[in-house]
Amino acid sequence: MGTGKGLLIFGVLCLLENCVSDCPHGLSSRNRECVDEDECVEIPNACGKNTMCTNTYGSFLCQCLPGFKNIRGDVNFTGINGQCLDINECNKEPGICGPAMKCSNLIGSYKCTCQHGYTRDNSSVGCVDINECNVAENRSEDICGAKGTCKNVNGSYWCKCQEGYTNYGNERTPCSKLDCNAFNADIGPSQSLGGLADILSMMRNSCLALSNPTTASDGKADGEALLEKLLTATDAILAPDHLDSSEDVSVLLDTVENSIRVIGPQLKDKRTKIETNKTDAEIAVQRGKTPPTGPIHLNNENASLDTDWTTAAGTGSYPGFALAALLSYKNLESSVNRSFEELTGFEKEGVDPSFQIFSRVVSVVVSNPSTQNLSRRVNITLRHLDTEKSTEVRYICAYWTERGAWSTNGCWLDQEYSNITHSVCTCEHLSSFAVLMARYPMKHTFGLVLMTKIGLTISLLCLFLCILTFKFCRSIQGTRTTIHLHLCVCLFMADLIFLAGISQTKPVGGCRFVAAMIHFFFLGVFSWMLLEGVQLYRMVVLVFNATIRPLYLYLTGYGAPFVILIISAIIRPKGYGTDEHCWLSLNDGLIWSFFGPVCFIIILNIFFFIITVWKLAQKFTSLNPDLTKLHKIRAFTVTAVAQMCILGLMWVFGAFLFEEGPVVVAYIFTILNSLQGALVFIMHCLLSKQVREEYAHFLSCICTPQKKKYSDFSSTNPSSSQSQASRSGQITGESQI
Template identity: 55%
Template sequence: MRNCCLALNNSGDAAGGRLTGDGLLENVFTQIDSFLSQGILSNSREVSRLLGAVEDAIKLIAPQLRDNHTTMETDHTEAEITVRRGQTPPIGPISLANDNARLDTSWETATGNGMYPGRVEYSNHSFKHINSLNTNSKVVTAFVSNPATEHLTQPVILTFRHLQVRAESSEMNYTCVFWSEGRVHEEGGAWSSRGCTKVTSNATHTVCSCSHLSSFAVLMALYPVQDTFELRLLTWLGLSVSVVCLLLCILTFWLCRSIQGTRTTIHLHLCVCLFIADLVFLSGISHTQRCRFVAGLLHLFFLGSFSWMLLEGVQLYLMVVLLFDFPSYCKSLYLPLYLHAVGYGLPLTIVIISAVTYPDGYGTTQHCWLSLERGFIWSFFGPVCTIIFLNAFIFIITVWRLAQKFSSLNPDLSNLHKIKVFTVTAVAQLCVLGTMWIFGVFQFQEEGTVVMTYLFTILNSLQGALLFIMHCLLNKTVWNQLV
């Protein structure tokens, strides 16, 4: 591998030497064929080095080519290079195509916004035998003379021909990806879907739209797409039931005066967060037109539900362990402000920091949720795991102190029974929401199994019904008020 890359770089360095541009290009292709004839690449560092060396070499060779349009094909590679020379920058659409892929963009994209150097190069390069087991197209490298290709003003359109044509292709999961090199040399690289979306796909071809240039391919999942009719039906029915139950909870907590208090306020806002999150999930999780906005709302309100659960745990701790049931001076205007600062301020702060730090982390090609790249998903699961751990610790201490109080000589049974009910419902609530998001980790991954998907959907549907049963149907005070 090292010798091959050195040979490619030396070919590029010799661009101004004895060989013509066509001779240098042929020399590069000979070196590529010599290396790829050894077998399929499996080491990510080797792939990154090869793709980088080929791109550097052709960028140096392209200006030396005799013709404005050059096509070259060997056993392992196929390239089409267009060079436009002149005093004024070219304008209009341009496309390059070979047997494996077609690339559509504009001369304005190829030239860029900088000073026109008097020529512009545009290359579409296919590797015939660099595919891994998961790719269903040739690996295509596209580059132009424009150095600023990270965020193109106009996306490029790539049409890939599938290597495997299957009768059930409509049920397969095709993903448009590019080769993303590691931040340091030792990391190699990996396929990433960032900045690329699938426009359309059929049994033979997939059309991709990408906002940058690199080495592209189409990945085919080795499992059928899990978005089946049965799963969609279960999601709609389950979440519809959950939304109705949460709405009933909100109305009960808001209108039933006999249960008004700090705990009811916490439950009210917990249900509001889950109600909004379920509505957004129901209407926008798979609609990628406003993906970042939808993902941001889900991030905010699902975090908000856990923040209010944390407040419920803190309230139980104050009542049982510190024997501090929010004195009258805390029940004034200041207490709601403190509750809202934590319940909504904490998740809002996390979402703002996450959006500023990595705005591309909101939304994926398949779901309007948080990206798995760069560990961005932990901006949700990190706080969630912390809250689950803190509440579990609080509940363990609460149960232990309750057991001590029940075994005392003069227990206040009425007050202890009330606290016991509070604790049991809070623990059950935490178990359902916490377990749901354990399965949610797998739900939004590319390799999510159908079992995990169904479990997540069922638990997500149960949360509204569970809250309604625990806090309304089983609450005697609520029944007495209604009757």
């Protein structure tokens, strides 16, 4: 046991002697001797990347590979205090590649290539100039175009254009023909537009200078000033806010578009935006040997354009310059609110719509010469001049043709992205655009028209009977009967004019007169209805002298509507009569000259009727009520309230009749309008006992025309005299009421 323990201690001591060495760092103990360690082999990546490791006795050294340098600048270092980074030889030694060569840095090295316009010379290590003019001839290509002369220079070339041709300031692009004859003031009807000749002269000089660079100054610096002069001169032409003919509009639009194509190459900025009193323009330009790509978005307050540079530049020969412009005219819509004869195919159920310009006129100009057949469609968003929208209105995208008329061929409305304030037009060609509003006349079914004619005829007949009754029936004469008489007269005239002229929109003067008369007489109906409410109030509240003087009745019943009519006609004379109906316009607020007084009268009458019913209830509960008189006033109040409800409810639906709405609204209005005459006849005539007796007496005289057996004046029958006196007293009491 003791021997085994001793052997274990001896083994542990031997292990400790091998693991714990007295050798310095970098040396290891082998067979009790200190031997050098090769750290470059035993330690993976001892120096780091892009380095070279060298072993030394007891240590090692690190050095950067060629093309790299130590981050601290030391030549020899260790992995702890050093790191190798790439040396950019192109920056360290400018011109390291030699003339006409371009240096490209590589990791640990660099590369030399020839600059653009040079090539490697097999006989030397350097680069020599490429003669592009000769290369073009060898490839059977005319690098400068048919009217351009190519001249070689070191590393490049340039094209000199003949007079009448230009390369838009890019000397290494083919020469394109520049048509300056479009600005000839002697051609076309330019003399009819004051100031247009000055624009043509100015743009012709600029066009000739652009096509002859040797005589032009720094055209690019003058581009903005030239654009401002063009738009200022255009403002002067548009200052009267109206051009006389479609031909003048076409000449102006073409001149401005051609001018922008000439001014565009002279602009120094890629984006130019300018606004004047009558115009708003934004122009985007691109220059370069290769055609530009990418989207284009131009916008102003009234419109926006979405297209791309491929469409703007064209797919044919690229002249080194591309342009896209959006120009908005702020008052030209009044001059082109005509010429709709080419708009066809919009008939809706056999009814032709009326058209109206509903946006600013916008011109889109691009450098692409083939604008009539674009490779891609463009989107033009136009802001509406008004937010009016109804089921009887349709928006249309149209463009101005060379013939001076509006057309929709190749343009249509994008329903998905359009809304009540903006219309998005998608077009296959470019020109001047606008949104047209096609308004369709309200169309009523045959049944509705027939119902209107039959109902109003019956109503007019009943009102005529009411007028005769109130005028000649002596037993009911009084203030209230006078009110009913003139209420029926106003209602009769309003229905008669409504039936005969509500749809007669031509001539315009006649239509306005019809609308004014309907306005006046319907206001008269409600004015006399107000007087009836006042009369009932006075009958209940004022026990004595409850009548109203006829002068006051006429001043209120006819004077108030006449004053409202005169004021409305002075403020909004064009509001009487529309394209669809001879009634008040719904667009400028004139309709409230009718609905405002109507609402006021209904509210005031409701107040009078409430007071009347309250006072009646108090009188019925009094100690000695005059029941006969109170029952009559109560009956008068019931009929007056029913009459107000009928007329008021009719115009609740009438408020929506001349605007968009379901057909059921038109039917309800027609039924109420047709029944009001019959209901007035029933309530005020047939339900009145005295009127029925007068009718019976009148009919008996007609049906039994035999001679009377005795005279009323010679009769001495006491009972007959007593009956007649009793009846006379009854009539007198009714008249007082």
